[in-house]
Amino acid sequence: MSDLPHPVTRDDVLEARERIAGRVRHTPLLAPVAGDEAWLKLEHLQLCGVFKIRGAFNRQLAGLERGEIGDAGIVVASGGNAGLAQAFAARGLGVRATVFVPETAPAVKVARIESYGAEVRRAGREYAEAHAAAVAFGEAEGAAFAHAYDQPDVVAGAGTLAEEVLADEPGIDTIVVAVGGGGLYAGVAAAARGRARVVAVEPVLIPTLHRAIAAGRPVDVEVSGVAADSLGARRAGGFAVAAALAEAPVSVLVDEDAIVEARLRLWQELRIASEHGAATAYAALLSGAYSPAPGERVAVVVCGANTDPATL
Template identity: 65%
Template structure:
């Protein structure tokens, strides 16, 4: 369990290492809408916040050996963030990713001088291999989502949103393993509500809330590379159990259409996982009240730019 105090500590710790990303008013809508441009964060994804918080805190406590470095398991984004943070702090990074990780993410990992090891077809395969490496090497393990410092770092996004627009009523976020959701919920508790958007094909938090505990779900669909955790993290579930979010599910076609709309209307190159949050509104899965002030986090842009088009066939099909 984490609290807002943990988020505020993270905010102080990482302020000189991360970008404060813009929050801007969106287009016409039945409700006032803002977009939090976290895709402009270092490495193109919000996870840089948690990576820096985890590694800096470990350095403070003497838990990170600069000669051995850090290790992460990831569908790609958490690996990018931890490799970038490690390079900035002058320590080596080893990143385990599935064989299915997008090429654009693997290439960027190599540019950050990370040692990349590809194994298996899902995040869980990379995770298990990373745990074996940690046991052998003594490297600092940086979880993709289920560590207090990782989640608290992500929660600093809510601090920025509510500093820039204190009247925000609702924050909409895509959920995979739940680290971003957990940090936001810890920060925003008692101040604003959270809408947790997930693909129908990977409903980790939704299934956990229904079952009363984290449970494994099948991993598939268009957003599996970034929202592909098999189960929600314990930190996210503990927070959701205490103060449940509004949990909504979106179809792959709606995610595809939302991503195309973000590019067409705003020139935002969102990856599919990030577009899931926007899809919660565009699909009608979440319908805000007329005067409800809504902020949507566009959390990542590590995508193939060649798939972005104003007239993408999949957008026309999904929107028809």
């Protein structure tokens, strides 16, 4: 569609990789052992416990290069993880950060955002309401807006994760990612295009990209379920939809029980402490929502660990 942005390219991802080099971790790719079905990209071991630090550093460093970020700093709306990442990056770069979160944001994430020196403001019950408040704040105060998932710098930063996967194991055929607003998916799609298939996994209760692909444009969906704190965008971002229409991913949905079971299995069998949103990609394999072909080499991204350990 003409009103969608051009998809982020691999060149954008490679530029982001150079920009953020030395500021983020190259996270491990865990090879399958007996009984396992896939490689696991352990991005939950990333700084701040979430892949979003890649896009946060790229957004702020690029913004500083372009002169977009002044005394008012940056403002971001987040269900928790994007706020964590932007606050962490801002502290490291000496940038003021204001983070708008919905009233439902987990206390564990809010406390960590504040520990990085950002100002936290609560607005509304869903991410969309916090987003509107953040945009208004940015316009009024002159703060540069850092989108949680739908900005080219943010998307390109996320895509550096796929560059690591394919550098560590060039034979990977398929990369499986969880989708909320779609920033991770869009970045991985840009990096992997022509080299690996992408499987986009969403909770059945938050099918933002799935619905957008069917409609050919972003559409609003209802938001609920165990993964809503990290995958709870009301609609897929324009860059995610543009990527999906340029080269359609395998798009699958998983139910609540599958997500809960996948998170439990990651902890009990592998001692990987993931949040529900991060277990969503793994749930696609465990539940059979995505069944690899014989011999298919699959990497599943465990994208975040910002969860209450008491719930494991």
